[in-house]
Amino acid sequence: MTHIQDTLAALTAKFGEPKAGAALEAVTEFRGETTLVVARASLLDVLRFLKETPELGFTFLAYLSAWDDWPNEPRFNVCYQLRNLTLSSNLRVKVLVPGDDPVLPTVIGVHINANWYERELWDMFGLKITGHPDLRRILMPEDWEGHPLRRDYPLGYEEVEFTFNFEEIEKKKPYAKN
Amino acid sequence: MPSESEHQLLETTLEDLKHLFSPRAESGDTVVLNMGPQHPSTHGVLRMIVELDGEIVVNAVPDIGYLHTGIEKNMEAKTFVKALVMTDRMDYLNNMGNNLAYCLAVEKLMEVDVPPRAQVLRVMLSELERISSHLVWLGTHSADLASQSVLFYCFRERERILAIKEMISGQRMMTSYFRPGGLWRDVPAGFEDAVRDFIGYLPARLDDYDALLENNPIWLDRTKNIGVIDGETALAWALTGPSLRGSGVNFDVRKAMPYSGYEQYEFDVPLGQAGDVYDRYWVRMQEFRQSLRIIEQALKKLPKGPVMTANRKVAPPPRSELGHSMEAVIHHFKLWTEGFNAPKGEVYVATESPRGELGVLLVGDGGPKPRRVGWRAPSFPNLQALPVMSQNYFVADVVGIIGSIDIVLGDVDR
Secondary structure, rough: HHHHHHHHHHHHHHHHHOOOOOOOEEEEEEEEEEEEEOHHHHHHHHHHHHHHHHOOOOOOEEEEEEEEEOOOOEEEEEEEEEEEEEEEEEEEEEEEOOOOEEEOOOOOOOOHHHHHHHHHHHHHHEEEEEOOOOOOOOOOOOOOOOOOOOOOOHHHHHHHOOOOHHHHHHHHHOOOOO | OOOHHHHHHHHHHHHHHHHHOOOHHHHOOOEEEEEEOOOOOOOOOEEEEEEEEOOOOEEEEEEEEOOOOHHHHOOOOHHHHHHHHHHHOOEEEEEEEEHHHHHHHHHHHHHOOOOOOHHHHHHHHHHHHHHHHHHHHHHHHHHHHOHHHHHHHHHHHHHOOOOOOOHHHHHOOOOOOOOOOHHHHHOOOOHHHHHHHHHHHHHHHHHHHEEEEHHHHHHHHHHHOOOOHHHHHHOOOOOOOHHHOOOOOOOOOOHHHHOOOOHOOOOOOOOOOOOOOHHHHHHHHHHHHHHHHHHHHHHHHHOOOOOOOOOOOOOOOOHHHHHHHHHHHHHHHHHHOOOOOOOOEEEEEEEEEEOHHHHHHHHEEEOOOOOEEEEEEOOHHHHHHHHHHHOEEEHHHHHHHHHHEEEEEHHHHO
């Protein structure tokens, strides 16, 4: 059995069969990659189990990000890209977060490097990370309103200033000094 | 009123950041200073707020986002091929590397095969890109610490690589040369000679730079035992690339999860021991030579053949076909108007950029535009580990440590 098959067997033994509403909600395979959808409440347990069980050894959180499936619900698909470095084995753990309750627990206790990634989740998607020691915007300015990577946030642009409309546009800017 | 709102912004910032500094900052025992975002040695618009006890760094908090241009959001609004053009501009010292990561993700999602000639050329150009990026790193790093002369020498060598890039794509930096399915077009005659000349020319130059720096007492003073991070901590913070290998951890995406035919090439992965600035410098100096080895092997095995996949659903047909084939016209029309449709699903592809693991999380939704292009930029987690690396060193060393992690703000902020 491959490492991923062993991992899925161990997870099923510990958390139960993957089915909707359970701790493990689904297991999908696409283009040779395995994605494990877990319930939000069991996220930390699953990540800790994957990291601390020696035979599984998913100790490396390569990437943490999300994508917005709006207007479909649950809209936020949060992807934790895990890796076993010795076997070069990759596994994606996904959590589906609904739009009316965009809250997620922090995984800093398991993977300390998730710190800035979770700040980016807050900044870009508006996912409130409970338990995060320093949840503030990371890429956008501190006083920005809105969460840019959400699908219902417009792709805005800045009006081009020519000499004939320069004054007009400058007046509309937030820190304009007239 | 403008002055009031500016005043309010200042107060809010200090209050919000109090939790990042030790209680000694409030009592005045330590000083909280601002470094950047305009600073000659922070390698871009990086703002650091450092808490200093005299000259010793107690905590260094990076504040990023000054170069955020919303590339990920922008890519969602463009078709797959048009979005590729934006990828050059992220890690602007590794243009073709970014192209490659994105193309590999699209090819994985669309299940497209890349012809062998294109694969070998991709490897060759990625390694040239690695050399070019390391040259900028070496130049700027040594300019910060010891000598500006190395800066000018390195940029002189880099000019040769930029000339090669201009020869193949017309652009010195933002080439967009790799396309989903292969390459934009074949390399011109004279490309192989230019590359061969370059790899014959560079080793002597590298020896020169080694002679200038490796046993230089000033260099050793400013790099040995500075910014030490051990392998385990580095892995916990998800450092990758030469910053991780300087601490002795053997992880290189080209060896662990080979892509584009890297398993066919013979090359070593240099490892440091102490995890200090000097070891990270040494690892990159060795990587120069390993890249030259790979390019030489690629030149020897470069096969003839097409450079674009024959899959007409993804790659446009050659213009000569449009005169006599109706299917070619239809494919051309579809690709130029709507673009190819991707299936629903997510793929994650990792490549080895000069900075570390550059990964793309590409999500397709059945339409011609990507649902999400998430970039696992290596400089983002590498910079996160900066406070860990710079605690208890002098503030003057912070500049050297930033240089040794080799961040590019385009990568960090996207």
